[in-house]
Amino acid sequence: MSILEVNHIKKVYKTRMGGDEVTALRDVHFSVEPGEFVAIMGESGSGKTTLLNILASLDTPTAGKVLVDGKDFTTLKDNERAIFRRSNLGFIFQDFNLLDNFSIEDNIKLPLVLAGEDYKKMDAKVEKAAGQLGIVGLLKKYPYEVSGGQKQRTAIARALITNPRILLADEPTGALDSKAATNLLKQLREINQTGQTILMVTHSNVAASYADRVMFIKDGEVFHQIYRGDMTRSALLDKICDAVTVLMRGGEDSES
Numbered sequence: 001m002s003i004l005e006v007n008h009i010k011k012v013y014k015t016r017m018g019g020d021e022v023t024a025l026r027d028v029h030f031s032v033e034p035g036e037f038v039a040i041m042g043e044s045g046s047g048k049t050t051l052l053n054i055l056a057s058l059d060t061p062t063a064g065k066v067l068v069d070g071k072d073f074t075t076l077k078d079n080e081r082a083i084f085r086r087s088n089l090g091f092i093f094q095d096f097n098l099l100d101n102f103s104i105e106d107n108i109k110l111p112l113v114l115a116g117e118d119y120k121k122m123d124a125k126v127e128k129a130a131g132q133l134g135i136v137g138l139l140k141k142y143p144y145e146v147s148g149g150q151k152q153r154t155a156i157a158r159a160l161i162t163n164p165r166i167l168l169a170d171e172p173t174g175a176l177d178s179k180a181a182t183n184l185l186k187q188l189r190e191i192n193q194t195g196q197t198i199l200m201v202t203h204s205n206v207a208a209s210y211a212d213r214v215m216f217i218k219d220g221e222v223f224h225q226i227y228r229g230d231m232t233r234s235a236l237l238d239k240i241c242d243a244v245t246v247l248m249r250g251g252e253d254s255e256s
């Protein structure tokens with residue numbers, strides 16, 4: 001069974017007291033298998049954030065369903081959706097979203113505290129997550145004392161500590177220099193290779209080339225998909241660059 005099924009979702013925003021309407025997603029339909037690493041690309045305004053917000057259960061679609069492990073969460077009440085989100089999804093963001101007054105250790109621990117987990121079990125989980133991300137030596141530091149790459153590793157450790165079914169990443173390398181971005185992408189790939197399903201929205205062709213599948217959104221629909229198959233990362237990168245060029249030409253696959 002697919003881990004995620006996005007079933008013909010549509011999202012229409014109503015603006016100005018219900019006057020104007022904006023169709024951000026027209027008909028988005030795809031599924032993700034357990035252990036896949038999927039990158040979502042698309043030009044500004046194509047609907048990526050809208051899609052991610054719906055997948056994150058932070059917003060509801062106007063029509064269609066989203067199923068995680070066969071369960072439709074779009075129909076849950078707000079409090080049930082919050083519990084669903086906490087136990088099934090992990091998030092990382094472009095700007096890390098760490099709490100400045102919390103140590104690295106307490107930032108990583110936070111989802112466990114919110115979930116009411118037994119304090120005695122927390123330390124072992126923090127050690128394990130920090131070990132996986134190579135930041136054990138930073139646990140007593142504060143976010144302002146560590147680099148951008150280390151902040152994002154902290155955010156990943158925090159996202160993974162609850163063993164989420166899916167890790168949702170919104171432009172995770174957007175605030176990093178290219179060396180830190182490369183290290184982070186390699187780390188995400190390693191985490192994926194342990195079986196973690198990852199969905200990542202990105203503007204970066206290079207970032208997308210670390211995924212198994214790259215999905216292009218255009219005008220609120222899935223316009224094109226590229227599967228890595230047995231391609232090397234650089235061959236996948238070439239294909240992504242070609243697809244982005246076609247997309248920027250307005251979707252016509254020719255010069256004319």
Ligand SMILES: Nc1ncnc2c1ncn2[C@@H]1O[C@H](COP(=O)(O)OP(=O)(O)OP(=O)(O)O)[C@@H](O)[C@H]1O
Pocket residue numbers: 013014015022023024042043044045046047048049050051
């Ligand atoms: N809350 C909202 N109310 C009305 N329209 C919205 C709202 N949020 C997004 N939109 C519109 O929906 C469309 C898709 O926006 P969305 O933010 O999902 O695109 P995006 O692909 O994430 O863009 P970017 O890459 O610039 O972040 C755009 O036309 C946008 O103006």
